[in-house]
Amino acid sequence: MAAKARKITTVEKKLIGVADIVIDAAQRRRDPTFAIPVRSLSNVTFDEKKGLIELGRRKQARSFFNVGMAKKFMQTVLVADALCELQRANLTTSLREIYYRSKHTIKNSHENTLDTQDESDPLIEDLEVTLAALREELHVRAENAGSVVGPLVLVDDGDTVDCARLGKGGYSVPSIVEPEYLDIRRCTADFVLLVEKGTQWNRLSEDKFWRTHNCVLLTGNGQPPRGVRRLARRLHDEKKLPVYVLVDNDPWGYYIYSVIKQGSINLAFESERMAIPKAKFMGLSSADPEAYELPRNVGIKLNDKDVARAKELLGYTWFQKKDWQTEIKRMLSSGLKYELDALANKDFQYLTKKYLPHKLKEKDWLD
Amino acid sequence: MAKSSRKKGRPEPAAQPATPKPAVSAAPKPPVSAVEMGARQREISVSEFFTKNRHLLGFDNPRKALLTCVKEAVDNALDACEEAGILPDVVVKLEVAANGGPPPPASQASRFRITVTDNGPGIVRQQIPPIFAKLLYGSKFHRLRMSRGQQGIGISAAGMYGQLTTGKPVQIISRTGARSPAHFFEVQIDTKKNEPLILEKKQIEWEAPRGTQVTIEVEGRYQKGRASVDEYLEQTIIANPHVKLTYLTPEGETKVLPRTYDQVPESPREIKPHPYGIELGMLLKMLQDTKSHWLSGFLAGDFSRVSPHLAEEICKTAGLSPRARPRDVLGQTAENLYKTIQSTKIMAPPTNCLSPIGEQAILSGLYQQIKGEFYTAVSRPPAVYRGNPFVIEAGLAYGRGPEQAQEDQQKQAVPLAEGEEADGNEHELARVIRYANRVPLLYQQSACAIFKAVLDTTWRNYGVTQSRGALPAGPMVIFVHMASVWVPFTSESKEAIAEYDEIHKEITLALRECGRRLGAFLRRRERAYSEQSRRDIFALYIEEVVESCNRLKGGRLPVAKLKEQLHKMALKRTGGEKTDQVLGKNGSGPEGLPHSIIVTPDGVEGEVPKIIAEPSTTVAANGNGHPAADDKGAEAAKGAESAKAAPRAEAKARGHGKARREHAGRVAQGRKTDRRPRSAHPTARSKARARRGKG
Numbered sequence A: 001m002a003a004k005a006r007k008i009t010t011v012e013k014k015l016i017g018v019a020d021i022v023i024d025a026a027q028r029r030r031d032p033t034f035a036i037p038v039r040s041l042s043n044v045t046f047d048e049k050k051g052l053i054e055l056g057r058r059k060q061a062r063s064f065f066n067v068g069m070a071k072k073f074m075q076t077v078l079v080a081d082a083l084c085e086l087q088r089a090n091l092t093t094s095l096r097e098i099y100y101r102s103k104h105t106i107k108n109s110h111e112n113t114l115d116t117q118d119e120s121d122p123l124i125e126d127l128e129v130t131l132a133a134l135r136e137e138l139h140v141r142a143e144n145a146g147s148v149v150g151p152l153v154l155v156d157d158g159d160t161v162d163c164a165r166l167g168k169g170g171y172s173v174p175s176i177v178e179p180e181y182l183d184i185r186r187c188t189a190d191f192v193l194l195v196e197k198g199t200q201w202n203r204l205s206e207d208k209f210w211r212t213h214n215c216v217l218l219t220g221n222g223q224p225p226r227g228v229r230r231l232a233r234r235l236h237d238e239k240k241l242p243v244y245v246l247v248d249n250d251p252w253g254y255y256i257y258s259v260i261k262q263g264s265i266n267l268a269f270e271s272e273r274m275a276i277p278k279a280k281f282m283g284l285s286s287a288d289p290e291a292y293e294l295p296r297n298v299g300i301k302l303n304d305k306d307v308a309r310a311k312e313l314l315g316y317t318w319f320q321k322k323d324w325q326t327e328i329k330r331m332l333s334s335g336l337k338y339e340l341d342a343l344a345n346k347d348f349q350y351l352t353k354k355y356l357p358h359k360l361k362e363k364d365w366l367d
Numbered sequence B: 001m002a003k004s005s006r007k008k009g010r011p012e013p014a015a016q017p018a019t020p021k022p023a024v025s026a027a028p029k030p031p032v033s034a035v036e037m038g039a040r041q042r043e044i045s046v047s048e049f050f051t052k053n054r055h056l057l058g059f060d061n062p063r064k065a066l067l068t069c070v071k072e073a074v075d076n077a078l079d080a081c082e083e084a085g086i087l088p089d090v091v092v093k094l095e096v097a098a099n100g101g102p103p104p105p106a107s108q109a110s111r112f113r114i115t116v117t118d119n120g121p122g123i124v125r126q127q128i129p130p131i132f133a134k135l136l137y138g139s140k141f142h143r144l145r146m147s148r149g150q151q152g153i154g155i156s157a158a159g160m161y162g163q164l165t166t167g168k169p170v171q172i173i174s175r176t177g178a179r180s181p182a183h184f185f186e187v188q189i190d191t192k193k194n195e196p197l198i199l200e201k202k203q204i205e206w207e208a209p210r211g212t213q214v215t216i217e218v219e220g221r222y223q224k225g226r227a228s229v230d231e232y233l234e235q236t237i238i239a240n241p242h243v244k245l246t247y248l249t250p251e252g253e254t255k256v257l258p259r260t261y262d263q264v265p266e267s268p269r270e271i272k273p274h275p276y277g278i279e280l281g282m283l284l285k286m287l288q289d290t291k292s293h294w295l296s297g298f299l300a301g302d303f304s305r306v307s308p309h310l311a312e313e314i315c316k317t318a319g320l321s322p323r324a325r326p327r328d329v330l331g332q333t334a335e336n337l338y339k340t341i342q343s344t345k346i347m348a349p350p351t352n353c354l355s356p357i358g359e360q361a362i363l364s365g366l367y368q369q370i371k372g373e374f375y376t377a378v379s380r381p382p383a384v385y386r387g388n389p390f391v392i393e394a395g396l397a398y399g400r401g402p403e404q405a406q407e408d409q410q411k412q413a414v415p416l417a418e419g420e421e422a423d424g425n426e427h428e429l430a431r432v433i434r435y436a437n438r439v440p441l442l443y444q445q446s447a448c449a450i451f452k453a454v455l456d457t458t459w460r461n462y463g464v465t466q467s468r469g470a471l472p473a474g475p476m477v478i479f480v481h482m483a484s485v486w487v488p489f490t491s492e493s494k495e496a497i498a499e500y501d502e503i504h505k506e507i508t509l510a511l512r513e514c515g516r517r518l519g520a521f522l523r524r525r526e527r528a529y530s531e532q533s534r535r536d537i538f539a540l541y542i543e544e545v546v547e548s549c550n551r552l553k554g555g556r557l558p559v560a561k562l563k564e565q566l567h568k569m570a571l572k573r574t575g576g577e578k579t580d581q582v583l584g585k586n587g588s589g590p591e592g593l594p595h596s597i598i599v600t601p602d603g604v605e606g607e608v609p610k611i612i613a614e615p616s617t618t619v620a621a622n623g624n625g626h627p628a629a630d631d632k633g634a635e636a637a638k639g640a641e642s643a644k645a646a647p648r649a650e651a652k653a654r655g656h657g658k659a660r661r662e663h664a665g666r667v668a669q670g671r672k673t674d675r676r677p678r679s680a681h682p683t684a685r686s687k688a689r690a691r692r693g694k695g
């Protein structure tokens, strides 16, 4: 059999373990139960030394013989089954396809195994944490939503990609950038600039900022997807490049930065492989409007949600540094937020020609 | 609300047993007038009296008149049978009477011929004319004894009504025994003299060995539904399961309501009135009518619980000579005597004069007539109001029958689409059926003490929804019976029971006990249902989990073994065998619920009544009955033979579930053939049970 010849992956073994939990429990007449690490703020700790958000030890039991959990338990096994199928076929797929693959009507009933994708997505995260397997290892990919340009040569499926020769569009970062799939052949840049928005990335790419300042320009069009974060991390680890983050000056921007730097609460278990604790916050800072003389009328009034979110950030352990407290409080007291786009008020190329060069020269960033 | 209007102390009851004379009205009157007026009344023609009092006598409109005539005849038939210790076998026949030309359909007709036949003791020849053609002639007026007749205005009034509206005489056939001849009479009332006119009398051949048949042609209207003849007969059978009733409807249908209880109610004893129970008018009349020569002798002899010693004492307190002539005690003196009597401490009246229906019989009647899943009955011990002993009995039939319940469950298995709503039956209200001395009360529900007590009961305590000041909601029939030598009605039309604290209290206590049992039943069933649905959930998901595990294990899993292990655990974790038991799946009875029946799709548990086999003679007597039905009845009774001795003990014994189910099955079979049991609420829709929990 061909299957026999194939080497069983670690992840596959972990997935089969899900079935073993059921079988063993039934054997011993115990209620089959998964212990799933709790994914919430209350179960994460911030390791200051490592600069990482780490998952705590608290676990929640998901038992089959509990009316409230029976269905979720069944769905978890179903999703594990679908993921194992991916491993065996050596295919990657999307969250949505996993949902469709696992959806059917339960025998002798009018009930669906899954009603919406909202039910299956968290189960995949549950399996990621429970089995300590990254989503990439589970062969589940996100949308390709990132771009990169710069003095960087990659090998993707045997194709050599020189990111300096792809015009202003750059290379579309795949969602899985693990070494098995993507090899970083060469990189001569001095640093990585991770830009929140596509608009600014386009501006910088068009202005060949990466050439004038010898850097890799990365964007994730909003909250950077896992592929972009992972690529930045690899460049940081493997090529020892400092990573600078450029986001809007609003609570969401701070949050994006914090996820890049120390990981997210939801997927804290991945911080180890995804987070870049040494990443720096380049801007937009709440000090910038004054420093760069942005007129008040290009600011946007903070809404209630912004204020609440900012106050929440003030409480996070990883925002306790004095500079950060000042940063956030300054935004709150000004009552205004600023988009990166607002810099165009001064000049279309203000970002490329004035703002960033000045910031880099002054080493004006937050840690 | 009801509390404030309830009567305290000693109000005047609306009517008295001894004063159904034309002149007597509900209004208070000066003491002497009753006697005087009694004398004057003789001059008024009976037709005038009748026309004036139509509304009090139950002839206010053609529909009600038809019912009243049927009721008078049926009540008499049952009273006569019971008094003679005969299990009643009554045939009621309604025919559309053609008034020249072809008969119209029943719903359009305005004239009906009512024929009621019984297997009672019959009536001696000489008595027939006055009974049927002389107003206010009867054997039940002047005695204090529990009987249906007390409520009636007499069969002669029905005959009078027929005579006035159609001009037709009343026809009677009666026979007192197989060796006596049957007599046929055609009689009318001489409306001037209130005397019978005999139009025809002869001896005839009659197939029945004994009994009475009366035929009256009346103006009427036949309409089904509330307060109809049909409803009256159905309700009669519920409270009188010892009766076999054959009903030939004006639409040509034959409905046989079989007997399910084979004991003639114990004949109630006649008692003398208790001093607390009489009013001044009654006292005056008794003073005139007594055979005693001395006042003390009158008091001791004509009342219950008055000893000669106590009689002397009353006389002394009232300032009267014990030797006074009763006839001379009039006016103020009589009033003094009355007041003295009422303030003297007198022992409560005896209660052995009452003949309650009994829990077993009520259960039989409800089970027979109403489709349901749960039945229970409670007879309270005797109590006393105003010197009158009475007994309250209550019963409940709950649910829509096992077939309907199963259907509902199936319906509910289909998941609802978005925007679809489960059928609710929250607006469906309970039905209250009221009885006084075994006679259904069909009018003036909201004025009745029974109805008020039902409203005042907090049904929510028993797992039944109830809006404020409303009847409880749900597929439920509430049965309440008051048995008394003297039932206090709110008015002379005798359709609602007056509220007395003692009566209200007794009804409430009986209803609460029924409610508690219902609550226990509902809670237990709910718990079992939820265990069942939990088990269903697990069973459903076990398949999925095992299939997935098998694929994860590369198809090398002993699937059947894992499934079995998981199913076993599911059973254990959902109440195990107990759930089956509570749901009646393995034949255990309604433990801890006395005088109750639980019906499930798989059988009947509890004190299951049986269809009583007919002796062949009675079958012949009613001739037009359905022989097939009778055969079925006999078969069912045979099947029930084993359970006959102690059905309850047997129902409780374990390990006999199978036999019991078979028996129940046969009973059910008999039921199906004999009748079409009406559901408590035919329009009832499924009560929306909670959707199966998800995730």
Ligand SMILES: Nc1ncnc2c1ncn2[C@@H]1O[C@H](COP(=O)(O)OP(=O)(O)O)[C@@H](O)[C@H]1O
Residues within 6 Å of the ligand: B072, B076, B077, B080, B118, B120, B121, B122, B123, B131, B137, B138, B139, B140, B141, B148, B149, B150, B152, B153, B154, B155, B156, B212
């Ligand atoms: N079907 C019958 N069989 C035997 N006796 C009857 C029957 N119908 C009436 N009677 C007798 O005639 C009497 C008068 O009946 P009725 O006028 O209805 O007054 P009530 O029923 O109030 O006594 C009854 O008390 C009973 O003795």
Ligand SMILES: [Mg+2]
Residues within 6 Å of the ligand: B072, B075, B076, B148, B149, B152, B153, B154, B155
């Ligand atoms: Mg009568």
